[in-house]
Amino acid sequence: MKNIGLIGCGNIAETYFRSQEYFNNIKFVACADKYPEAAKKCADQYTIKSLSVDELLNDSNIDIILNLTIPQAHYEVSKLALEAGKHVYSEKPMSMKYDDANHLLEIAKKNNLYVGNAPDTFLGGGGQTARQLIDEGEIGQILTGNFIFGFPGVQEFHPNPESWFQQGGGPVIDMGPYFFTTLVNLLGPAINVRARGKKFLDKREYLAGPKKGKFFDVEISTSVMFDVEFANKSIIQGFISFDVQNHGRNHMELYGSKGSLIVPDPNMFGGPVLLSHKLGSEWKEYSVENKYLGKTNIINHSGRSNEAPKQSNYRGAGLSEMIYSIENNRKHRCNGEIALHVLDIIESIIIASETKNEVQLRSTCYQPEPFSEDEIKLLLK
Numbered sequence: 319m320k321n322i323g324l325i326g327c328g329n330i331a332e333t334y335f336r337s338q339e340y341f342n343n344i345k346f347v348a349c350a351d352k353y354p355e356a357a358k359k360c361a362d363q364y365t366i367k368s369l370s371v372d373e374l375l376n377d378s379n380i381d382i383i384l385n386l387t388i389p390q391a392h393y394e395v396s397k398l399a400l401e402a403g404k405h406v407y408s409e410k411p412m413s414m415k416y417d418d419a420n421h422l423l424e425i426a427k428k429n430n431l432y433v434g435n436a437p438d439t440f441l442g443g444g445g446q447t448a449r450q451l452i453d454e455g456e457i458g459q460i461l462t463g464n465f466i467f468g469f470p471g472v473q474e475f476h477p478n479p480e481s482w483f484q485q486g487g488g489p490v491i492d493m494g495p496y497f498f499t500t501l502v503n504l505l506g507p508a509i510n511v512r513a514r515g516k517k518f519l520d521k522r523e524y525l526a527g528p529k530k531g532k533f534f535d536v537e538i539s540t541s542v543m544f545d546v547e548f549a550n551k552s553i554i555q556g557f558i559s560f561d562v563q564n565h566g567r568n569h570m571e572l573y574g575s576k577g578s579l580i581v582p583d584p585n586m587f588g589g590p591v592l593l594s595h596k597l598g599s600e601w602k603e604y605s606v607e608n609k610y611l612g613k614t615n616i617i618n619h620s621g622r623s624n625e626a627p628k629q630s631n632y633r634g635a636g637l638s639e640m641i642y643s644i645e646n647n648r649k650h651r652c653n654g655e656i657a658l659h660v661l662d663i664i665e666s667i668i669i670a671s672e673t674k675n676e677v678q679l680r681s682t683c684y685q686p687e688p689f690s691e692d693e694i695k696l697l698l699k
């Protein structure tokens with residue numbers, strides 16, 4: 319059993335604490351935050367120790383650091399953890415900059431440590447069923463496809479939305495990790511990107527919290543359209559936007575030489591997956607309710623376009639699988655090489671949208687192994 323110390327006691331921490339109910343090897347022993355009162359509150363709620371970040375990093379009882387800080391702090395916190403000799407699992411994105419994420423992998427390699435990264439949603443019933451249908455050749459060779467994430471932006475409900483609209487933030491770095499990791503799971507690594515982005519307004523209005531009615535600056539493109547070419551020759555078009563009031567499109571569709579697949583929401587673990595073989599034919603529905611990591615387990619209140627009101631959320635699966643891999647000396651699926659490649663895609667899309675040039679990716683990665691029900695069962699309580 320490995321002991322986990324959590325750094326960053328904010329919104330998403332609750333979801334990870336809940337993962338202890340599902341997975342048999344997730345055990346939090348201490349937490350820390352930049353604000354001691356946030357750590358204290360979290361520690362009291364879950365009856366674990368509250369420490370300072372320094373104390374937690376130097377605690378010889380802790381093997382793994384779960385980094386749930388804000389994206390701007392991911393690099394710094396993961397680096398300190400690796401330098402302290404701890405394995406790291408971080409929320410997305412791996413860091414704000416490709417070079418920094420690459421540096422984390424170098425430190426991990428030198429110190430013989432594991433680096434794992436969210437998102438782990440592709441390990442869910444939806445992602446794995448889509449993968450199985452593709453691997454079995456149901457839609458032949460995947461030629462093209464598209465995906466969308468569009469909503470009005472976090473200023474609708476978040477009292478401090480500024481960081482989403484500053485340099486280093488924006489729709490592609492915020493939501494891209496889910497879509498690109500799902501695509502790497504289904505298609506393998508990418509090779510180049512093209513893109514166009516637009517900032518429509520210089521200021522946005524706070525719509526919630528104490529600053530409601532005031533305005534904040536927008537520094538980044540709030541809508542970005544792009545296409546990604548994969549090493550397997552597929553070209554996939556994407557659109558990620560904070561300028562969409564509502565839409566009625568599927569999250570992701572893939573078009574192959576023998577059929578088409580509708581891939582469920584990459585932000586979640588559930589299904590169903592839909593498959594059609596011929597023009598005009600019925601869409602066959604593959605439910606994932608009988609899958610360990612597909613069964614509906616939460617009510618989702620987000621109200622975003624095309625988000626199901628009931629969903630499957632097993633965040634922590636990637637952390638659990640990394641712990642199992644450490645203990646059994648094997649490669650984990652939500653590994654740093656995939657997260658680095660996904661960050662490469664994101665950073666390259668932003669560069670391509672600014673320079674109006676096709677950008678060749680610097681990195682590659684292995685397509686993760688499918689995650690069988692038998693393997694998942696080993697991790698479950």
Ligand SMILES: NC(=O)c1ccc[n+]([C@@H]2O[C@H](COP(=O)([O-])OP(=O)(O)OC[C@H]3O[C@@H](n4cnc5c(N)ncnc54)[C@H](O)[C@@H]3O)[C@@H](O)[C@H]2O)c1
Binds near residue numbers: 388389
């Ligand atoms: N909230 C969600 O629904 C959600 C979902 C999926 C992924 N995520 C990801 O999880 C991460 C955290 O998101 P959140 O919504 O919980 O954010 P949050 O702002 O609610 O919490 C982050 C916490 O980290 C602390 N922190 C910041 N910098 C720190 C540092 N240098 N050292 C120690 N503590 C520090 C903050 O004080 C805060 O308590 C982000 O990377 C986000 O992309 C969030």
